[in-house]
Every structure is written in C-alpha cells, then in structure tokens.
Amino acid sequence: MSEMPKAYEPQQHEDEIYARWEESGSFIPENLPDFANREPYTIPVPPPNATATLHIGHAAMLAIEDVLIRYQRMNGKRALWIPGTDHAAIATQNVVEKMILKEEGKSRHDLGRAELVRRIEEFVESKRNRIKLQFRKMGASLDWSREAFTLDEQRSRAVRRVFKNMFDDGVIYRGWRVINWCPRCASTLSDDELETKPRVAKLYYFKYNKDFPITIATTQPETKLGDTAVAVHPSDERYTALVGKTFDVPFGGPGGVVLKIRVVADHNVEKEFGTGALGVTPAHSMIDYLMALQNNLPLVHVIGEDTKMLEAAGKDYAGLPYLEAREKVVAWLRAENLIEKEEDTEQNAPICERCKTEIIPLPKLQWFVDVNKKFAFQKSPRKQVEGIAPGTEVSLKEVMRHVVETDQITMIPERFEKTYMHWVDNLLDWCISRQLWYGHRIPVWFCVDKKTDECAAPICSVDEVIVCPHCSGAVEQDPDVLDTWFSSGTWTFSTLGWPYTRVIFVRHGECETNAGGFLNSDVTKEFHLTEKGRAQVATTTEMLAKEKVSAVFASPFMRGQETAAIIANALQVPTRTDDRLREAGLGEFDGKLSSEFDAVTGNRMESHNWDITPGDSESFRSIRARMQNFLDDITKEYVGKTIVVVSHGDPIWAAMSLEQSNLQADLVYPKNAEMVVREYDTSGSTVGDLNTYHPMDVLETGYDILPNWVSRMILMTAYALGEIPFKTVYLHGLVRDAEGRKMSKSLGNGIDPLDVIPKYGTDAVRMALLIGQTPGNDLRISEEKIAGFRNFSNKLWNVSRFILSMDGDVALDRRMISRIDLDDADLTMVDKWILSRLANVAKEFSVALDEYDFSRAGEMLRDFTWNDLADWYLECAKVEGGKYTVLNYVLQNLLKLWHPYMPFVTETIWQNAYAKDGAFLMIETWPDYTSMTHYPEAEREFAHVQNVVTAIRALRNDYKIPAAAIVPVSMVTKYKAELALSEAVIKKLTRSELLFVDVAPEGQLATVIEEGTITIPKFETAESPDEKIKLEAERDSVAHYITALKEKLGNADFVARAPAAVVEKEHGKLKEAEEKFAAIEARLK
C-alpha cells in the first residue's frame, strides 16, 4: 500500500483516474463482465449546444445522471449512458453571425449560404471537443464510443427518414400561416423562442371613417390597412344589431385602401377592453388569424418581411417602414378628426429570445407537423405502446396524451404530468421550418420548369433528388432548415442506430399443399394458393397498406410468387424473386405428409437439432445460413426502408431464430399469410443497440425543457417506432445562487464549475449539487456549501487512512472481506452496533436511490460516515483495539456505496487499498444488503452508551470541569449490565472513572437522563452554574410533558379510537417520564 498523504488533494488524482477508467473501456457496457446476461439500463445525456461551455446546470445534470448510471452499473445492469451534443441551429448560427459581424463587419448575406455554413461548421468543430473534455472533468462515465451529434450523418438520416414518413402520412404539410417573424434574424420563430418585454404603448380610439358605426381601439394603426373585420363579443348588446353586416370603408386617405369590413362575433373579444370592439387584421396578429379561420375571413398581407409596408396597404403607404406608416395613419386620422381618445396602455411585446428584436406576426408558407391528423400507428418489433394496436388510426396529440395518462411514462415529480397534459391539450400544429442556413435542410425539392401536371407536387425524399422524377428537369431544394427540436426529438432512437431496415416477413397464404397436408420442395411443381389462401393474403395486404413498403421480395415457388403478386400489385411496388427465400429442401419427403417429416425432425429450434438431414432434406442450420446471407445483402441496400419478404414457414422461422443467441422456443411458427416484423442494422442483425437499449429507462433533464424537448421526443418516438422513448422522466430544478437568483454572466453571480473543481475537487462539487436538491425544485448553491463537502471528502479520506494504517491480518490484506470472515463470537457489542448500522444504511441508501431521492440518500450516508463511523465507532475501536476485519469490511462497503456520488476519492482510496491488478471500484458489485446482519439488541444497547457518554460530557461542560481532568463518575442505573459491557469505552470517551452505585452520592453535581442519575464531585470553580436551578428547569419540563401525556391518555376518545400500538407507545412514554421525574425529585430533596 502506498503512503496516503494527510489531506486529500483531488487535483492530483482526478484526471489520471478518469483517463484510466476511459482507457479500460469500462464505460462501454459490452466490456462489463458477463454483459450479455445483464439487464440493459439506458439513459441519454441531454445534448448541450456543441458550442457551450460547462456551466453549473450541466454539472448538476451530469452529477445526477452519473449517480444513476454508476449505481446501476455496480448493481449488475448493462449500463449505457450515451453522450452527445446538439447543433442548436438558431443559437449557433446567431453566435457565429454576430462574431463575423463584429470581427469582419460582414453579414450572412455578404458571405452567402455555403460560406456561412462552412464557417459555422468550422466554429462548431473547434468548440465541440471543449464541452466533451469538460464532461470528463465532472467524472461522467459516458460511453464515448457511442457519441452522437444531432447534425452528423447518422442523425441526419434519421431526421430525413422521419420527415419523409410524416410527409407521406400527411402528418407534415405546407401551408400559409401567420408566424412569428424576427426581422433581424430574418426567420420564423416558434412560440418557444419568444420572450416578452413589458412596455407602454399608445392606444388609439377611432373609427375607420365618419360613416363607420363602431369605434375600435388599437396600438398599431398601420395594421388597420389590412383589416377585414371588426369583432365584438357575442353577448355585447351594444353591437348585436350590427353583427353579420358588411361595410365598404375607405381608409387612410386617397392613397390608402378601401377596406371590406364584416362585423363578426367572437368569444375571444373582451367587452371591457378598449371599446369592446376590435379591428381584425388576420395577416398580422395571431389571435386575429385564428378568428379569421373561424369566421372565414380573407387575409390581407400589408407588412413585408423587411418590415416595410406592401402594395396592399395602398400606394401612399407601400414601401414605408411600418413605424413611419403608423405615424402617417395617425396623422391622417387626426386630420380627419377621427380620433376619439388616446391613452397609454401597458403591454408585453413579444421579442426574439436570441436578439431581442420585436417580432412581427405575418403570413408565410411554412412546414408544419399536424398534431391532429390521424395516421396508422406503427408496429414495434420490440415494445409496442400499450393500448394502441398497430395500424390504429391515431393523432400525435392522442398518442402523446395516452402514454402519460396510462403511466407508460411517469414523471418525477408527478405534478409535471399535469403541466404536460395541459401543454398537450393546448397544442397547435408545430411549425418546423426555419429560415436559417445552418441545420437539417428540409428534404423536399421542387421541380423548376414544371413541364407536366405532376410536377407541381413537392418531392420529398430521404436521398438527394437530382432531377424531377416526372419531367427529368431541374429541381430546387426547399431553402429552409428544420427546427432544431425536430432533430433532438429523435435523440433516443437516432443515437441507437435507427433507421434500421424494416423487414416484414409474410408467409405465403394457404396453398393446395397446406390444404392437403403434404409437402412440396420441388420448385417445378406448381401448387397454387387456395381460395382461402388468397383471402388470407388480401387481409394481410390491407394491413401492409399502412406501411411504406419499398419492395417485395419473393420465394421462387408458385405459392410465394402468387402471394407476392397480390401484395405488390396492391402496394404498387416492384417484386424481386430471390432463391434464398425458397422452401426448405425436403429430399425424399417431397410430396409426403408433413406429419411424417415432423415425426422425424421434431422441434429443431428447441432441440438445437440443426444438423440432421433425414431423407437428404436440408438442415436447419443451412436454412438459417441462407436467410442470414439474404438479410446481410438487403439490409445494406434498404437502410431506413421497409421491405416485404414473402417466404415459407421454415425459412421465416429460421430467420426469426437468428436474433436469439441461446435459443428458446418462444418463437412461434408463422401461420399462413402471417406478418412477422423485424428491424435489422446494416450487418443484418436484429441484436442491435435499438433492440437492446430502447426504450430507454430514464430521461433526466431540467423542467424548463419539458415542452420543447421531452414532449417532442415522445411525439417523434411514438410516431417513428410505435414505442415510448423512455419509461421515467426525472426533472431537476434550476441551479440558483445563494440569493435564489438565476446565475448569469451579467450578474456575475455564477459559480463556474471549472473554477471550483480545481479548488475543491469534483466530488465536492457533485455532492453540493446532489444533496439539498429536490426534483422539480430549484437548488441554491454557494461556494461555502461546496467547501463543506470538500471537508467531507477529506473526512472520508482520513477515515480510510486510519483504517488502512492499522496492522492487521496479513492474510486478509487486499482481500474482499465477506460476512463469513466476521465471527459473531469475536464481535463486541460495539462491533455489532456498527455492522447493524451499516446493514440499515446500505439498504436505506439503495432504496432511496431507487426512488430518485438523491438528497436524502446522500444525507443518510454522510451521517453514517461522519457520526456513526468516524465519531463513535473509530473512537471505540481505539479503546477496544483489534478491529482490523470489521473496519475493513465496513470501509469496503462504504467506498462502494459512496462511489456513485464521489467517484474520484473512492476510486483513489480503493486503488490504494484494495484493487487487485488495478481492478476498478467502478465495476465492483454493489453491497448486498440482504446478506448483512442486523443486531437490534446491540443498537439499543449502544444507544444507552451514547446517551451516557453525551450526558457526562455535557455535565463536564456545564460545570466547567477542565478538559484534561479525569473525574470519578457515579451512576445509578437499571442498565448496569449493558453499560458495564462498554465500561472501558465510556471511561475513555468521557475521561472519567465510572462507578456503578445503588444510591447517588449526596453533595455532588448531578444530571438525570432516561438511563439513570449521573453524578460527579463539585469542582472548585467560581462560575459553575447552580445545579439546583438546572435540575428544577429539567423537572418542570418533564412535569409539563407528563401532564400533556396524561391528558392524552385520559381522553376516552383517544384510547378508544387510536390504534392500540399508538396508545401503548404513549403509556411507555409516560412511564419513562415519570421515572425520570421521580429521579429528579429525589435529587432535589
């Protein structure tokens, strides 16, 4: 064992330990011992912006997730934690644009699209490694071999695939919509990308002209040039007579417009605001737009994307910036004397979250995800969403509601399920196009020349489109990119290899051979489908219609060909015949009854009887091999696509068997025309990451991105896979400063993990973020708190140092001590006490982790470590001596328990003390608390010792007995037998000579506790407080307590209605209190 320095110096160990972990490959689940038999456990890292720097929020997130993954890994799970970063389209482009503008004075338009994208990619590449290095600093045990980026090739393929599927299903559509337009970014913004800014605006009350019967109020008079209606509340009697009437209204002067205004009734109008009547401008207001949709009003576009007025605003106004147009309209209204009133009103103006520019609502042709459109629900080859059968017509909204409502996804804390439901219920179609240059380009092309009628339709394709498929003319890709959440919404499955090739095996329909019960393996003999068989295939074809099938592969046999033909015709896809899909060779059994063959072969899958070839028939092994061979080829050709493979019972059954490494016979032999769905990665294997690790177990993230991200993942995954993305959502709070303020650069109140990690150590930072945090609630953190946990890691270090410095049994050195090494006969009461405490805490700690109660778990273990172990047991051990085995047993388990919270200090100690051949603590097995022994007797006994020790110490303190003095202590107690067992301990810990007596000596200082009366001789010091006063105060308090207890027990209702155990407990309390009272009284006489 190497010498351990007096204080733990984190910076001397952390980087080295992390590097050793990583090099060992232990973060990769497939490198864990016996990985194939471990149950998978998966969490994704919420991908930070690739250009981000580690901040305290990331640190909190990583600490929680690393606890989960380390705990599960030690607990025998096949633990996978996937790292990655997000391209964050709009945020990143903004940063780079600003940088270029500042450094070179150039705008994105000066550079051009290709150059800007190149510059952004260069910037991202230069920053991407920074955040990854910082994740390592936090000790995060991420599987870096699976690292993903939302804009890399694999993720792009997933994005285009989902888009294409949605497009084909009509879930994605293109339409005119009023959107939030940021003139500065020259882009559409989603509602989530808005902030609001309070401001005071001028509210003008006026009539469009003298003849118009209704006065309206507005803060934006220029938009009135695009009004098409006036809306009033349906129950507003002032206007009832006018509803439904239409007026031609000249507005804005001769160079203005003639408005066609209809008076409509709408519930969204507030009677009390303004005049209770509102001029409806469908093109430039969200609410007006919705009213226009409901009332079928036309939409007049008067403000352009450059913030200048358009032609439709009239010739005097066209071309004016909208603010100038506003002045001009107001001037005209004044000149015409139409303004009745002007007043200031407070409003919250929507602004761009990135650049703070005021947004303008305007209509634009955009791409949307339709959340109400019904589509056929996907069939999952793994774990179907429960309660929605494959093929069911559902909308995204319904699915999103369903999976949470039925608890297939649970949220911690639960109250966020309400927030989520509220969000889902109010969900509008999701605008997914962004007028940016950086991001996933929308995979849609348009024919330029449109030579045929068909050319008008947009062409959506996963692969690059070079020419128009209809006229072979030039095409142009849609210039927009996708909302960044569209790609991060695929995170759980795109990081696991999706899209796979989806293969739907279909066994041929009933054939004459099946009907006759005989076999055929001679391709030249043409047996046809029966009537029933054709009907079976027709039914299957109906189900297949909901799939997006690219091709049909068929066995060369007539029954395969006929089956394939029916399907291919209906689906309008080509058929390819492949000999590898042929019927099993039956040799001499060809033409015989199937029962004869079965009698010889039995269940080959179950019996592993793969090599027999009765009657020169084909072996099962051979059938498996040709199916694997077929899959190897097609899965490379059809990545991300769906194909139908029509074959026979045995070959399909053999293909199904390929996914099982140790065959169990739970694969049911396919019936005629039955569909069997499988997904394969590009190596033709179904045993890919997606199958092993999806759905994931936990998504841990901040509650602030519940709508943006969590909901979108649920949406995308349910749509694309027919599955939930994860089972549990754990939402942490925001990290705030000691005053509860958000940490920000401008306030300068941020705690930068990169500052405090070198100062206090990563473990201390992790502890400070884990203890005191409650899910969904914000966490306050200060440097003092981190310093406190630095002290704790040093404590653990010194506890270990003390234990490891003991001379012990050489044979036990560097060996795992098990329960068997501890013989009850050799254990003292104190030993039993600490072992019992360890058993309790190991269990409670594990249970708390299972319940995601990180704070309580950490506090519990800290109290055990610091109070029970360090302050009590180690002091006792010094007195009793010879604790080598017990101490090492406790320490080994303690290091394991602490490892998920404080990976570095525990691993460092472990490497010093116990690691054999450098084996890591991080892959040790979790303490088996079920095998640990509880000693309830010892716990009760030691509690008495603690009480007595504390009482004597308090007595010494109260009466100013010099610390060094060894004093004679007399004690009257009914626990003499138990206390005598630890007499040496009590003496040493209290620096006293302990004497058990029957009557407390007179003339001494006394204290009365539950265990009895303790006295020490008076010491000659001037300022000793009066013993009598102290005792009297204690007596009064006990008397008060007794009164309360008696009152309670005297209450007939209480005795009658409370559970017997509770009443019993109160009686016990009363008895104890009365004994204590008597002892004090005796002393005071």
Add this chain to the structure above:
RNA sequence: GGACCGCUAGCUCAGUUGGUUAGAGCGCACGAUUCACAUUCGUGAGGUCAGAGGUUCGAACCCUCUGCGGUCCACCA
C-alpha cells in the same frame, strides 16, 4: 385571466400513508491541539411549522379561505 410551486431554527433545506418533546448542514456561543483528520473534536443556544377557519381521538402533514414570494401558459387588440 388560467395553472403550478414555495412559505418549518439567523441562512439553505429534510420531515415518506396524519400518531416526535419537529430534524440536518451551515452560521452562532462556550470548551478542546502531539496520539486518522483544525478541511478537526466535544457541548450548547435557537422554531406558536406564514395567518385564520375546518375535518379528526390526534394536523407541519388533509380541506377551505387569506397573505407574502416565485414560476409557467394565454392575452394584451
């Protein structure tokens, strides 16, 4: 306007299905320094559980109302 959260010791927070004389850490006060650790040890003070009603044998905990602080959503014509 709608919804949600919080209010417990000077500060930060625990308090599991109602059954404690309401807990922890930090801070504070007093005392201790060769013996694992001063990044330490010992002892102690400190709370009408925001307020008012109600349910109950029993309320920090359940219900209603009020107050204060905070967050989110919608709207702001």
